[in-house]
Amino acid sequence: MVDRDYTVDHLDAWLLNAGVGPDDKVAVAVSGGADSLALAFLAAACRPTLAITVDHCLRPDSGAEAETVTSMLADQNIAHQIVRWSGAKPTGNIQAVARRERYRLLTDVCREQGISFLLTGHHMDDQAETLILRLARGSGLYGLAGMPAVTPDYAGTGIALLRPFLRTRKEQLIAFLQRHDLDWIEDPSNENKAFDRVKVRQFLKEPPLEGLDILRLSETADRLRRSRQAITFYVNQWLDTYARMEPQHYVSIPSEALNSAPDEIVLRGIIAILHAVADAEYAPRFEKLERLYAAMRDIDFAGVTLAGCKIEPLGDGFLFAREPSAISPATPLGDGVWDNRFVVSAQTNSVADLVIMPLADDLWGQARAQWPDLKDIMVPTVVRRGLPVVCRLAENGDAEVVELPTLGKCSTGTPIVTLSCLSNAIPKK
Structure with missing residues (x-):
């Protein structure tokens, strides 16, 4: 447990231990709450920092709150960027979907700005609440291990997600802000008892059993995380072998x-x-x-x-x-990634009428008529139906098979695309 109040030295030491050098720029996710603002102020005192606020556009006053955060950070000379979640919003499971979109937008900004480290203000109280929530949902060991302090490659984005405050109580962060006469915004959803996390927060204020408190729950999550690491070690061995x-x-x-x-x-x-x-x-x-x-x-x-x-x-x-049925539909041919599985590189500029799409049964019949030796290629049917095929679309919408990149077939003599797997191995945890 750190001192009652949190200091810049605490964060600086933690970041160095996590591999963030003194000159490495970091991004901080800032909602305007006490925890995220404390993190932004502390980070800016020891690292080049960009604060990022995601406006989910779910409440009428969310935009104004984001602008208020800009003013609060400007007073401390901290660079700030607001990104907004545009488009239609879900009618159910709002918090889960909003969380996914939030991290997508945050990591997008990091990549655009060339920042490799994203910091969030999750603290010990959050960790304890997460453990209770996952226990109620029947999670196994992996879920009960809670949030890791360091995720080196978050969701395959290449961005390291860091949570420096997981051994810090929220009250310590509030004490830091108060000591420096810094204000914060209270999110009204934090008191909305329609949300399970708010119910758990109220429960932990007066737990029915001695020891069922935030510190003990956080320590339990730490121990479970060590157990998870041991299991993961053997899971990776199993994957390598089989x-x-x-x-x-x-x-x-x-x-x-x-x-x-x-x-x-x-x-x-x-x-x-x-x-x-x-x-x-x-x-x-x-x-x-x-x-x-x-x-x-x-x-x-x-x-x-x-x-x-x-x-x-x-x-x-x-x-x-x-x-x-889960594979991407027909997509105009061009450089990029198709179906998040194959890296596509077009070898010609004449691709205006070409698309890349799954090798469905009708296209397979067309391809076998064009290349009879395909009958000797042993590819399981379910795999074949998901292979990418380059087609030319006629005005009536009919597709003409032009190239099967993964099977080495091309009707034009010279391959139109170069194709490679996005990943040639199963990612290890």
């Missing part, structure tokens, strides 16, 4: 993999495979995962769909492929 990412971006494992390690290791390995294949942000609920695991061990297993993946028998093993 899981293979094939060139067509599907994963295969042998049947023996299911009996090669304790159930928890295998289940976590399957989660990693699902993430890698389907590009899912969240893992499926554990009840669904356990049903999949049981089904795969059944001799009559014929295949299932889960979390954007199709899991099917493959010889003496299994394959995990992108679910065809």
Whole structure:
């Protein structure tokens, strides 16, 4: 536990330990609350800093509040940028969707500004609340381990997400602001009892059992995180031994993999495979995962769909492929990433009428008529339906197959695109 009040020296030492050099620029997510403003003021005192406020545009006065944050930071000569969540808003699960959009916008700004470190003001109170919420939702060890202090590559963005205050109480941050006569904004949603987190916050003010308090819960999350690290070590060993990412971006494992390690290791390995294949942000609920695991061990297993993946028998093993209905539709051909799986580079400027799309059954029939030797290429049907194909669109909307980059077929003589997998391996945790 740090001193009752928090100082610049505390943050400077923490950042150095996390690999942030004295001259490294950092971004700080600032809502205007006490925790995020304290972090912005402290960070700016020891690192080049850009404060970023996301205006979710969910409340009529959110824009004015964001401008108020600009004024508060300007008084301390701290650079500030406001980004707004535009477009239609969800009618349900608002907090979860807003959180996802918030981090997307924050990391987008970091990349645009060439900043490698994003700091958030999550503190010990937040960690304890998260543990209770996840316990109520039936989370396993991974969820109960809470928020990590350092996420080196957040969601594959290349940005390190840092939470320096996870061993700091919110009251310590408020004490810092008060000592320096600094003000903050109280978010009215923090008192809205319609939100589960607010209910948990009220619960922790007067816990029914001795020891069920913020400090003890935070310590429990720390211990669970150590256990999670140990399990992750063995999950990664299992993946290295049994899981293979094939060139067509599907994963295969042998049947023996299911009996090669304790159930928890295998289940976590399957989660990693699902993430890698389907590009899912969240893992499926554990009840669904356990049903999949049981089904795969059944001799009559014929295949299932889960979390954007199709899991099917493959010889003496299994394959995990992108679910065809979850694949990106026809997209104009150009440099970029298709379906978040393949890096596309066009080799010609004459691509105005060309698209890249999934190799559906009708296109496969057209391709086999054009290249008869495709009948000798052994690609599982569910995998083939998700392969990218370059087509020319006619005025009536019909598609003419021009090139199959992953299968080495091209009707023009010279390849139109260069294609490579975005990832050739299953990302390790």
